[in-house]
Amino acid sequence: MNKFIIKRILICIPMMLVVIAIILVLVSFSKVDPGKMKLGTDATPEKVYEYNEAHGFYDPLPVKFVKFVGNIFKGDFGISYYYDRPVWNDIMQRWPHSLRVTFLGLIIAMTIGIPLGVLAAVKQYSLIDRIATTLSMFLSAIPVFAMSVILMYIFSYRLKLVPASGIKNGWKSWVLPCATLGIFYSARFLRFTRSTMLETIRQDYVQTARAKGSSETVVIWKHAFRNALLPLITVTGTTLGTLIGGVVVIETVFVIPGLGTLVVEALSRNDIPLVLAAITILAFTFLMIMLVVDIMYAVVDPRIRAKYRSTNRKKRK
């Protein structure tokens, strides 16, 4: 198992190198002149050249690649064209905010979606099932930015319960953004949980568990739900990966200084070092999430755990 994990981590390295190379190539197609962007229309050509030279703008692509990768190991992700300071500072300042919104939103989504999905599956064709299914379609149909504005209007403007924007009001600042994300993605978890549970509760071993006299709660949660977990873990992983990079809408609407807005702002300003560093970190995070998903498979399912172990034993022989 440990070898499997180490192997997966090592595979991430060439994957990251490929991602970095692709980004650098794409960026090289743009006709960005960071000197003109930063110094403005009043700057002389000499000043512009000096600025570009200092920021390695005129280096050939392979040199830029080697420099960037080499600097990563030193913890240096480059200097921002716009802010004129190490990009790492800005990323690390904003990264926790994005993570907070993402994880809290995901927890809310799972807390709402999974139990409702289980209930809908267990009470298939009942009123609860119909309400849950309709609700999930309704929530999926509303774009997240529209939901943000609606919730902001109700809970912030009308009811004055929480602030409309910013993060300066303590825990209250996080209620609306996390709730918006949570409600939106709960629909996905609801539908998926319902679907996998419906498949699982019809299996023979569930009937056997009932026949053995186990309570319905034990049958559903210990036997059926546990077997429905694998696909749920996959969905959780992919949702988390999507959220990590895609929470920019929430950050923009609720004025959360997160990594998503930083990347969008950096793109509009052609702040290449910031874009490069942010995408590198996002790609790395996504790979780690997928690794955790694979590990969770083994944790949850003893069959997969046994398969990893038997693979290693065969190799030793």
Place this chain on the structure above:
Amino acid sequence: MKKKRVSTILITALLLLTTLTGCASGVTKNDPTNASASASTSTSASTAETSNPTVQPPTQKMKTELNIRTTFDIATIDPHWTIFYTDFYITNQVWEGLVRFAAGDVTKFEGVLAESWEINDEFTEFTFHLRQGVTFSDGTPFVAEDVVFSLERMAVSSGMGNKVRGVIEKCEVLDPTTVKVTTTSCTPQFLGLMASHRGMIVSKEVCGRMPDPMAAIALADRQYMIGTGAYMIDTITPGEGASLVSNKNHYWGEPYFERLNFLLVADDSTAVSAFLNGELDQVQINTRMDKELIEADSNFKTNEIRMSGIHTIAINNSVEPFVDNLALRQAIAYGTNEEVYGEMAFDGIAVTDKKAIISVFDEGEEAYSEDYETYEYNVEKAKAKLAEAGYAPGELTLTMSTSTNMVGTAAATVFQQQMKDIGINVEVLPLQPGAFQQLQMSGEFQIAYILFCSIPYDAPGFHGTFFQPSGIAFFLQFDNPEFQALIAATSTAKTLEERIALYKEAHTLISPLAYYIPMARAVTVMAISGEIRGDSFEPAVLTAKYRDWYMSDYEGFYDPYPGLD
């Protein structure tokens, strides 16, 4: 039975939520009932005491913090290096210049750090008599050497460098309160340069502590962000904004607002929600709907600021099919209906009177005139000109580049439709702001939507940048030596009347040539809380001096410049 119970519970919950929402609508943070109650209390108190010569303002201010929206993250807080408006808003509170534009008249100036000045007849010597008793916010005295140092620093900076470098021959201290600047040539617009965003005075002593006094102040180095202004930097948080506190040592006394919070709110709808919620006190309004919503609420008010800027269809006159093709440019000019742009592209927040928009500059500014030749909207004439240019209807296809912001996209769509009406096909090329700016700089476009803007107000500088071949933003790329000679002459014209005559002659020359086609004059609408007084925005620099602002509870008590006429 069970189903009925569940249905009843759901309907009840929905009704409850609706009721709560409806009840809350009458309660706002800026509740006029509460505000007027407290105001009336203090007013009553002050009215009662008016007959008493020792009448005092309320002991507790209505509001001590002002929350101002910004749309971009802070890049640089260094008056000589800033190029973005968010940064100007902040540096304008922390630092001051020798002079500033007079309110409502950009051809006149008011003394700030300079009490008075003399200019010789040749406009080559500017002698400034400095204000006494001024200190920087850290207590460092403001001295004549600071002016000399600041001018040297401006000359090497990227922000001000081009305008000052080569203009100043020398700057000398005549005595502790007098500084004389000698320019290399006749420079009538020198005071205008000093009144701009970047003509601010920094402390030589403070900058001397920096590793490189001439380099830009890094955002992390707040200890060098020391000015003579009414406010000081307290915190700068990337991605969130900045917070300023009042300068208790300011020579005019402490301002009303003790704290200014510049909050980054990129999304317009969020900003309006936050404003209506009382979380913001000033916000720029970009849609008619928001403007009407805010104006309908007596808790708020709006300021409309006409800018020295026009939304234009900029033609790259150096590329086909526009090279030596006046008829084609005229066809586009005749086919342009400004009123439609005003309504559809700028949502009614613009000036579309043709006479008022043919000039980039606004009424009262020296390059403004309503007498330039204009092209009245006429589809038939446009079609005739297109035929004269050698194109059959539908034969010509042009590419219009625009930024992906809301205004640019809307303007391009209207242009596309209007050109279709006269027989020209238009493909719109939307680009991210950074990419669009690059495109403009490289000159690789046929037509583009561009906002020609002279902020800070600087008529000669604007013409030099946008209308002369040596200008870095000479997007129009036209070749007209006679025009350029007239514009060059404005830099050395000694009197306002001479400059006005030169501008008039120059623009009378090119307005029939339709090198660019104006769509509308840009208007900025600022919404602010209704209880704020003294609010004003300086159109020439499009910022406000928040020292001048106060709440209604101090009306009749607060004087931002005590003793000054």
